[in-house]
Amino acid sequence: MTDKKPNKLKARLPRGLADRGPAEIAATREMVETIRQTFERYGFEPVETPAIEYTDALGKFLPDQDRPNEGVFSFQDDDEQWLSLRYDLTAPLARYVAERIGTEHIVLPYRSYRAGYVFRNEKPGPGRFRQFMQFDADTVGSASMAADAEMCMLAADTMEALGIPRGSYVVKVNNRKVLDGVMEAIGLGGEENAGRRLTVLRAIDKADKFPIQEIRKLLGEGRWDGGEVGKGDFTKGAFLTSGEIDTILAFLQTGVAAQTKAIRDTARASLRSSLFSDIDDLDDDDLSDLEVGPLQLRAGNRPRDTFAALANQEIDNKAFVEGVEELKAISDLVRRSGFGTKRIKIDTSVVRGLEYYTGPVFEVELTFEINDEKGRPVRFGSVGGGGRYDGLVSRFRGETVPATGFSIGVSRLQAALSLIGKLGDNKVQGPVVVTVFDKDRIADYQAMVTQLRNAPINAEKPEGPKIRAELYLGNPKNLGNQLKYADKRNAPCVIIQGGNEKAKGEVTIKDLTLGAALAAQEKGRDEYLQKQTQAQRTVPQADLVKEVQTILARRS
RNA sequence: GCAGGCGUAGCUCAGUUGGUUAGAGCGCCGGUCUGUGGAACCGGAGGUCGGUGGUUCGAGCCCACCCGCCUGUACCA
Numbered sequence: 001m002t003d004k005k006p007n008k009l010k011a012r013l014p015r016g017l018a019d020r021g022p023a024e025i026a027a028t029r030e031m032v033e034t035i036r037q038t039f040e041r042y043g044f045e046p047v048e049t050p051a052i053e054y055t056d057a058l059g060k061f062l063p064d065q066d067r068p069n070e071g072v073f074s075f076q077d078d079d080e081q082w083l084s085l086r087y088d089l090t091a092p093l094a095r096y097v098a099e100r101i102g103t104e105h106i107v108l109p110y111r112s113y114r115a116g117y118v119f120r121n122e123k124p125g126p127g128r129f130r131q132f133m134q135f136d137a138d139t140v141g142s143a144s145m146a147a148d149a150e151m152c153m154l155a156a157d158t159m160e161a162l163g164i165p166r167g168s169y170v171v172k173v174n175n176r177k178v179l180d181g182v183m184e185a186i187g188l189g190g191e192e193n194a195g196r197r198l199t200v201l202r203a204i205d206k207a208d209k210f211p212i213q214e215i216r217k218l219l220g221e222g223r224w225d226g227g228e229v230g231k232g233d234f235t236k237g238a239f240l241t242s243g244e245i246d247t248i249l250a251f252l253q254t255g256v257a258a259q260t261k262a263i264r265d266t267a268r269a270s271l272r273s274s275l276f277s278d279i280d281d282l283d284d285d286d287l288s289d290l291e292v293g294p295l296q297l298r299a300g301n302r303p304r305d306t307f308a309a310l311a312n313q314e315i316d317n318k319a320f321v322e323g324v325e326e327l328k329a330i331s332d333l334v335r336r337s338g339f340g341t342k343r344i345k346i347d348t349s350v351v352r353g354l355e356y357y358t359g360p361v362f363e364v365e366l367t368f369e370i371n372d373e374k375g376r377p378v379r380f381g382s383v384g385g386g387g388r389y390d391g392l393v394s395r396f397r398g399e400t401v402p403a404t405g406f407s408i409g410v411s412r413l414q415a416a417l418s419l420i421g422k423l424g425d426n427k428v429q430g431p432v433v434v435t436v437f438d439k440d441r442i443a444d445y446q447a448m449v450t451q452l453r454n455a456p457i458n459a460e461k462p463e464g465p466k467i468r469a470e471l472y473l474g475n476p477k478n479l480g481n482q483l484k485y486a487d488k489r490n491a492p493c494v495i496i497q498g499g500n501e502k503a504k505g506e507v508t509i510k511d512l513t514l515g516a517a518l519a520a521q522e523k524g525r526d527e528y529l530q531k532q533t534q535a536q537r538t539v540p541q542a543d544l545v546k547e548v549q550t551i552l553a554r555r556s
Numbered sequence: 557g558c559a560g561g562c563g564u565a566g567c568u569c570a571g572u573u574g575g576u577u578a579g580a581g582c583g584c585c586g587g588u589c590u591g592u593g594g595a596a597c598c599g600g601a602g603g604u605c606g607g608u609g610g611u612u613c614g615a616g617c618c619c620a621c622c623c624g625c626c627u628g629u630a631c632c633a
Contacts, residue, residue, distance in 0.1 A: 015624075060633085071631080088633050122631070123557085202631090225559075225629040233558040233629055353633045381632080407633095437591075483593045498591060512593075519594040532592055 016123075016130030022428040027418070028133065031162060031410055032115050035135045038158045042150065044113040044137050049092040051117065055082035058091045059355065059395070073119050085119035089136040090356075090389065090405050097140050097403075098396030108141030115410065126378045127415035138405035140393065145326055148360040148388055149333035151406040155364050155384055156343040158408060162417075164366070167342055169383075172363045174350035175327050176387070178310070179204065181320020182251050185313075186244040199238040200248065207252050207349035209379075215252070219245045251313055252349055303331045306346045326360060352385055361387035362406060370419050380416050384408040429555075430489035431468035432548055436476035437498040446471050448495060448507070448544060455545040457552055467548060487512060493551045501538060509547045510536035513555055 013019065020028070036046075060069040068074040073085040086092050093112065100106040115135040124130060137154060139147040152171050159169040179201060183189065188197050203218035210218075217223040222237035240248070310324050327346055334344045352361040364384035371378060386406035393401035434449050436442060452469035456462050472482045479496070486494045496508040515535035522528040539547050 012624095058633090071633085090633080118633095120632080128632090205632095223629095235630070355633050357633095379628095435592095478590075479592055480589080481593095485593090487593045494592090496591075500591085508591095510592075515593065523595065525589075525595080528594065529589095529592070532594090536592085 014130075016128075018129060018131075024414070024418075026428055027414060028410065031414060032133075032135065034161050035115070035158055035408060035410070036113070038161045039113040039135075039137050039154065042111070042137070042154050042157075044111040046114060047093070047096065047112045048114055048116070049086075049089075049096050051086055051119070052083050053086055053092055053095065055084040057095045057396075058084055058086065060084060060087075071121050073121050086116075087118055087120050089114055089116055089118060089134050089407065090138065090386075091392065093136070093138050093140075093405070094389070094392040094403070095396065097401070098393050101393075101397065101401065109147070110140045111137070112140070113137045127380050127409075127412040129411055132409065132411035135408040135410050136405060137407075138403060140403040141401060142404075143390070143402035145329040145360070146333055148326075148362075148404045149330045149337075151386060151404055152330065152334055152344045152362055153337060153339055155362060155386075155406055155408075156339055159364065162413070164417075168368050169364060169366055170342070171344040172347035172350045172365065173327065173330055173344060173360060174346065174348055175323035175360050176357050177319045177323030177359060178327065178348065179323075179351065181315055181317050181323055182248060182313070184317050184319060185315040186240065186247050196238050196240075199236070200240070201351045203238060204248070204252060204349055205351035212249060212253075216245055216249065219248060247313075251310075251315075303335070303341065303346065306348075307331075310348070323359075330360060352387055356389045356392050357387040358390045359388035360404065361385070364408070366416055368420070370416055378419070380412070382409075383413040383416060427490045430486070430491040431470045432493055432495065433482070433486035433489065433491045434469060434471050434495040435479060435482040435486075436472050437479065437496060438502075439476055441497075441502075442471070445495075445497070448497075452495075452545060452548060455549070457549065459546070459549050467545075467552070483510075483512075487516075492555050493548060495544070495548075496536075497541075505541050506538050507541050507544050508536050508538045509544070509551065511551050511554070 055068045055072070055074055058072070060072045060074075068082050068084055072087050074082055075084075077083050093114070097106065097110065101108070113136060115133060117131050118134050119131050121130060137151065139150070152173055155171045156169075159171075160166060180189075180197075183193075183197050183200060187193075188200065200219060203215055206218065207215060214223060218235060218237050219240050220237050220242070221239065223235045225233045225235065307324070307328055310327075313320075331346060347363075350361055350363050352363060362385055363382045365382050366380060370380050384407060386404070388402070388404040390400060390402045393403055432452055434445050434452075436445055449469045449471045452467045455467050456464050457467050458464050472485060474481065474485060476482065483494060491512055493512055494510050496510065497506075498508075501507055510532075512535075515532055518531045518535055519528065522531050537547060
């Protein structure tokens, strides 16, 4: 190491990953606890699975490839089998359930929940990380729409439990069968059109991101992301004919179109009338619940309008009809339980992932504007989502096992809440600091620390949480530094015992909160010091704990 | 992945047509102050100018490649 430029190791973190300090940890812990309580109220029970699974259990082998998909962190075990870090909590649960069905370890229908970190090897963005926490609820073994409706209600209740007011979030519901039905109607059914169906679904998914003309481009020839030809990147389109595009756009605008009474009145012919049997006594009271937020949602606000418009699509293949009926069932179920459209609404543009959903799909979105640290508006994706995945468990078993689930993006939600100042900024309360006045009496000071640590914060609750206290471990050359340290730790108070106090069997306890308030008023050194003594009390050493308890009570 | 923008001290930023020892404010450390956080004043530390290579007598500045960050877009289980 005689080199003048030693090659020092650079301390750095891979992109998309974040260290987390006390404030963030506290915020996460609180969120997780809130979500957990809500999920348990709904009857879900916890289960935990490891972060690593066999890659094929996660379903991420590409066809024609012996390597797992990019986007998943994967590596090979000693025996050359591919392992992957989980990228969601749903696939691992399916594996867990598949191993236990028919045993005494699981009772169907099985409601379970779990929180955990998941990993995705992709480009990070605002609220988007390569390691992040999800909180999942799943119901396995029930094909009932009541299970799906419950997921939506659970999502809405959880948002509110987390302090997001009604109207600031919305649970959007759609059904994959409906989308499939629409595509079948324009001749995109069948195996040979799978690729184009994907393109169409992706275009539909962007309905709340781009104006309708842009969607039209994506369904037709394609779109330049710079806004005009030749600018930016080109997204290949689905090459539908303009008639086919019209069919899809009409479907996307079902909510809007149905505002016309004439359309609604003609709607009933094309679908089974049972769909509309109870429409009229359902919705008008719901209008008070109606609010058009910054996100212009495509679907109409009134279920009656939405379903009338869907009926009016003149699509009557089996998938479409089934899908609409399922949507109607969910809509009725949640509304009968008192969830209005402000909380849970049908939105025909919701697509979600393309992998395994087979029926209803849900997405939770925040409806308020979010700005980054510099005040620029940020586009946040959904903070939660899910849907029915009837095929996922059956991959491991011959039989079909219906299942539906919902996942909250805890990390993303936390990032959003922290950007709007709802959490993360509050400093974590520090411990009581016992200062070292006399180096030779460290044992005495340590004894005080121990005495405090063994005492309850609240004298009336001896079994409650104990006082947090610590000894100053730095160089005790002067008291000022020790107070500065205590201040930075956000300590509620410091304990001082110098020669004067010791001689009389006393201790001085300084309330730092009070001291800070007094400090702001004085200019000169002498007045300042004079004022500071007002923030402290000198009491018999026997009253140490009592005095600290008084200060802690004042502070909370 | 694609397109564009940006990288100078812990933070926010200056830095002349390429010219000698790269600056400021805030923050940090120390002192004035041997029993008190703040203020004030004084002093100090901290930079291979994102990295590598090139052009040049000479590069923070010009060129190439790489890395990172931001925005849009793609993907989003």
